[in-house]
Amino acid sequence: MASITLEKVNKIYASGFEAVHEFDLHVADGEFVVLVGPSGCGKTTILRMIAGLEEVSGGSIYIGDRIVNGIAPKDRDVAMVFQNYALYPHMTVAGNIAFALKLRKVSKSEISEKVRKVGEILGLSQYLNQRPRQLSGGQRQRVAMGRAIVREPAVFLMDEPLSNLDASLRAQMRVEVLRIQRHLQVGTLYVTHDQVEAMTMGDRVVVLKDGHVQQCDTPKNLYSHPTNLFVAAFVGSPAMNLFKAGISSNGDVLDMGSQSIRLTEELYIMHPTLRQYASKSVVVGVRPEHLLIGEDRADRFTISSVIGLVEVLGSDTLVHFSAGAERMYIEGVANEAATDLADNEFNVKNEGIARLDPKVSVRIGEKVTLSAELDSIYFFDPITGNVIN
Amino acid sequence: MLGKSEYSLPPSIKKRNSRRGDLPKKVVGSYWKADLVGLMPTMALYVFLVLLPIVIAGLLSLYSWNGVGSLRFSGFANWDAFFHDPIAAHSLEVTIVLALVSWAIQTPISMALGFFIAGKQRYRTVYAALYLLPLLLSTVGIGLVWQALLDPNFGGLAWLAQNAGLSFLQQNWLGSNSLALWTIIVLIAWQFIPFHTLLYQMGRRQVPNVLYEAASIDGATKWKQFVHITLPQLRYTIVVSSTLMLVGSLTYFDMIYVLTDGGPGDTTRVLSLDMYQAAFVANTFGYASVLAVVLGVIGVVVALLLVRFTGFSSLSSQREGIA
Secondary structure, three states, X not given: OOOEEEEEEEEEOOOOOEEEEEEEEEEOOOOEEEEEOOOOOOHHHHHHHHHOOOOOOEEEEEEOOEEOOOOOHHHOOEEEEOOOOOOOOOOOHHHHHHHHHHHOOOOHHHHHHHXXXXXXXXXXXXXXXXXXXXXXXXXXXXXXXXXXXXXXXXXXXXXXXXXXXXXXXXXXXXXXXHHHHHHHOOEEEEXXXXXXXXXXXXXXXXXXXXXXXXXXXOHXXXXXXXXXXXXXXXXXXXXXXXXXXXXXXXXXXXXXXXXXXXXXXXXXXXXXXXXXXXXXXXXEEEOHHHXXXXXXXXXXXXXXXXXXXXXXXXXXXXXXXXXXXXXXXXXXXXXXXXXXXXXXXXXXXXXXXXXXXXXXXXXXXOEEEEEEEHHHEEXXXXXXXXXXX | OHHHHHHOOOHHHHHHHOOOOOOOHHHHHHHHHHHHHHHHHHHXXXXXXXXXXXXXXXXXXXXXXXXXXXXXEOOOHHHHHHHOOHHXXXXXXXXXXXXXXXXXXXXXHHHHHXXXXXXXXXXXXXXXXXXXXXXHOOHHHHHHHHHHHHOOOOOHHHHHHHHOOOHHHOOOOOOOOOOHHHHHHHHHHHHHHHHHHHHHHHHHHHOOHHHHHHHHHHOOOHHHHHHHHHHHHOHHHHXXXXXHHHHHXXXXXXXXXXXXXXXXXXXXXXXXXXXXXXXXXXXXXHHHHHHHHHHHHHXXXXXXXXXXXXXXXXXXXXXXXXX
């Protein structure tokens, strides 16, 4: 078991495309780190460079204390779970799991003992003699896991291992992968594009975009202290509401489209740098789950809005609303607000979403005041994208 | 084969797959007629060009016939002659040696070239086009050209031997007892390797790259990847190629006929040549038919054995289950 360290790792393809830019990361032994980002952000490339399947253009990769840049995949002592599992179709489940051990010339009795044990851990005991094609998607995924864990490698690399499973199985396997990793205490780098997986599984999460690290932090900090617009929009579901706004020259009023919101002294205490943004534009962020209906009080941040669409989920109700403001679009992040549903009878162009208590009853076209605690309001610089503290 | 696999399906699947399951009997009947009409041309060709000649050859082997006169029933006299004919036994031996050695030479070379073409090297397509040239040439043409090249007095190799200091090339390639069969085996390989290269290239391209990646991470060297990934994944390609090679060289005739006509002596006299001479030189069509039946039976047995031992008959997918 070992740590993984990447120092200023670059990947530039022959075409000149820079897939990964100066990437630094340390995964401690036993730690579970998730790489997350939209497709094409370089996360899989990083994983493949660590595995040795892809050459490094610059920088160093360490597994433990050993620099592995020029070392062949087979000598790196890593195990990888592929997105499409890459099971050997001509071998049985036991053969798949045992393959790496056979290559290492482990004794037959030891192999069968280990395979039996792994089969038990993963609930594959009764399938050991079947071929991959006879298994369901979830079982195949387990075989892929089994192939990785039987070797007791220095590190685990997982490339979107759950993305081929259906939603309920994915939720179940999420817990299971985590359980196995906690049990084995092997340093793990896990790649996903699913921010829910990232948030629920990672000790730490690295958010990547276009080969650049946006933020590397604990899930909790990513959620509550995003460093920039991209992280703010990427983490959380539905995504954070982001509105374009401007601050008046005296700094008292926030002009957000058709509405003016008073900026209290309290907000300035929370975001001292905001004072420098007088008569400049900013982006205002508020998470859907922090919005409440009503509570129109001076100590809260209030938005007058018109409801354009109501989605009843049972556990909560998603309300799409218009605040007469312009929504900020972030490249690479899906925009969940039903912006284009402007053809409803009230002609409400939705710019934001509020996640409300299901007991609250609202109607389309209703005018409501939405409000949030002051400390759940974020400000971002629209040019740099960085958070304003 | 098809019927067998269909019967083994559970009834529920059979019903679901059958587009006729819910149709009334009358309609099903008319479909059958349509199918039959559609099959007719192919069936007719098969019966007249494949089945009938086999039956005729089988019957003819029981007659004595010189090709023009009347048929005379001779019972198993031709078969008896075959089992006591030292030339036929020798021809059979030469045929078997030719088939096995051809297979042993052509398979690894075709595989290596096929993998090379399937790779990512530069100028790959240029090489590929060059390899495949022999495929475009007629066998007789190839035979005549090589005959000229191998001529011990005026041939290209002799010229090289005399002018380029490559004296080991000065051999009587087609006229020496010890060399003729091997020369022919090499020329057959030269002619057929391109085709099998194509097969292996196609097969290798079908193997998903991710299997090699997984194996390399699992600790497999290039050789182990070849043994544990490439060979099993290419199982059906190997069966198809080997069947074509073995059965093809059993009946190989034209180039040998052009180059040596079985000589020197009987060293390159394969069974098909023996058959040709029995029929069209000695005018003993009954005996030639015996040889034809023997060749046919050997070919079918070889093909069946290959299919049997490699499990080809089950036609299961080699890829399913990767993901």
